[in-house]
Amino acid sequence: MTRPDFALELDLIAQGALRVAGVDEVGRGPLAGPVTAAAVVLAPGAIPEGLNDSKKLTARARDALAERLALCAEVSVAHASVDEIDALNILRASHLAMERAVAALTPAPDFLLIDGNLIPRGLTIPSRAVVKGDARSLSIAAASIVAKCARDRIMVDLAQQHPGYGWETNAGYPSKGHRDALRNLGVTPHHRRSFKPVHNILYQAKSVSD
Numbered sequence: 001m002t003r004p005d006f007a008l009e010l011d012l013i014a015q016g017a018l019r020v021a022g023v024d025e026v027g028r029g030p031l032a033g034p035v036t037a038a039a040v041v042l043a044p045g046a047i048p049e050g051l052n053d054s055k056k057l058t059a060r061a062r063d064a065l066a067e068r069l070a071l072c073a074e075v076s077v078a079h080a081s082v083d084e085i086d087a088l089n090i091l092r093a094s095h096l097a098m099e100r101a102v103a104a105l106t107p108a109p110d111f112l113l114i115d116g117n118l119i120p121r122g123l124t125i126p127s128r129a130v131v132k133g134d135a136r137s138l139s140i141a142a143a144s145i146v147a148k149c150a151r152d153r154i155m156v157d158l159a160q161q162h163p164g165y166g167w168e169t170n171a172g173y174p175s176k177g178h179r180d181a182l183r184n185l186g187v188t189p190h191h192r193r194s195f196k197p198v199h200n201i202l203y204q205a206k207s208v209s210d
Contacts, residue, residue: 003052004134004141006044008113013044017111017126021074022139023102024115025094026054026147030172031182031198032165032191033158034079035090036151037097039105039112040142041074048072053134054144059152066149069142076104077150086194095120101143115140162188 009020025037048068050061057065069075078100080093088096099122102112111126112119115133133140152171159167165181165188172178172190174197182191182201191198 002135004136004138006042006047006138008128008130008137009042009139010044012111012113017109019074019107019109020111020113020139021102021105021109022113022115022133022137022141022143023098024134024140024143024147025097026144027151027172028090028094029174030192031174031178031195032082032167032172032188033151033155034081035085035094035097036077036079036147036154037094037101038075038077038143038146038150039098039101039109040069040076040139040146041105041109042139042142043072046072047138048142051138051141051145053141054148055134057145062145062149065142065145069146073142074105075142075146076101077146078104079151079154082190082192085192089194090192091118095122099123113137113140115144158190162190 012020019041021039021041023039027035048065054062078097080097085093098120114127114129117129117131119127119129130136134144155167155171164185166177170178187198187202
């Protein structure tokens, strides 16, 4: 199994880009909650052991690594809201969250490694899109961990305000339990109305009320 390394970053550093940030987002697929992005600048001499694509780590490992990264790296987290997701579309909202996370890093990085195949249009810093970047770049892997932990905490908090949807375990993704609750309990203010399963329930409810 291949693991991310620091080769992309070291190549850029050798070219003079001393502060390279990895950027990733989480939360494009859920039916509820914000989309969350993180930007992380790792210090070459203080990279935590065990960094990997957040999806390949346990929740406990992610939390421990996020805590370590907060101490030894430059980290920023930003979000795009459910209203922004519905107004813009999920891709543009995820890019907006990335742009906000990058903007919160001070001083600004010299270069960005962006997970995926697109560079958000609002970024003015030199950037490279890296497909499957969280499996290739330690900086992007770090960003994926930080973003995942931050968003999961939000969903646990929202689960306490809106019990029954299982957000504390499904993080808003369309699990069977979440979809059943959506039908039985209805749509909350934190559901993405532009997403088909939510839209369909709202449309059915409107049809019945009409």
